[in-house]
Amino acid sequence: MKIASWNLNSLHARQAHLLAWLGSRRPDLVALQETKLEDHRFPDAELAAAGYRSVFAGQKTYNGVALLARADAVPAFSELQIGIPGFEDPQKRAIAATVGDLRIVNLYVVNGQAVGSEKYDYKLRFLDALHDWLAEEIRRHPQLVVLGDFNIAPDDRDVHDPKAWEGQVLCSAAERHAFERLRALGLHDSYRLKHEAGGAFSWWDYRAAGFRRNLGLRIDLVLLATALLPRCRAASIDLEPRSWERPSDHAPVLVELD
């Protein structure tokens, strides 16, 4: 069972990349972020033709999340949840569903813009509400996968220049503390289970040739609940789509479960 997360930075702009990648990697479950599409524009027919069912929650211009599942490999989605229950939010940043014995929560966590800003405050409130929701999810569904664009680099190994980023948004103490609280629920960063070394990133700034110079951050994560750890075979970051024309600034991240 191959599970992936990819921030596409516009599904409209990256639809051909997505279809090519689905065809070559054949993931069983995919979480997408920043689709930037209203629901009536979501290409569910094209994805169905490629063999994938989809559920989605989008809006114009910003945000937007979706889950895809290979129709011939996994059961249909059920128990669909859009948004964090009880957290009033017009921004489409969370979608969850049950697929077979797995519960999948796909997140596009708030960026936060700058420490101390209004958006940063919104980010911390989002993370607080997320914590309480996931506490309930993991209680009801021990086989929980929480994945997506967390917009937090968990520790300094996940940052190309920790000195330059120290205290900045995506790396600040309050954000990392919020991430630690998610971990404390019994959610484990799958990439870190399999790889100790730093310098592996999932996002690079379009400016200043960030990818070419590997000036990046690892902020796209697949968290596995403790019950799933014995099934985790591999975790990786797929750099190939970065070599394609007009790539997303994020790379897909993957886990393989038995």
Next chain:
DNA sequence: ATGGCAGGTACGACCTGA
């Protein structure tokens, strides 16, 4: 040292991203 790119909206310039 600074700012640099990209997508969307809507057609000019701005907002947001991370």
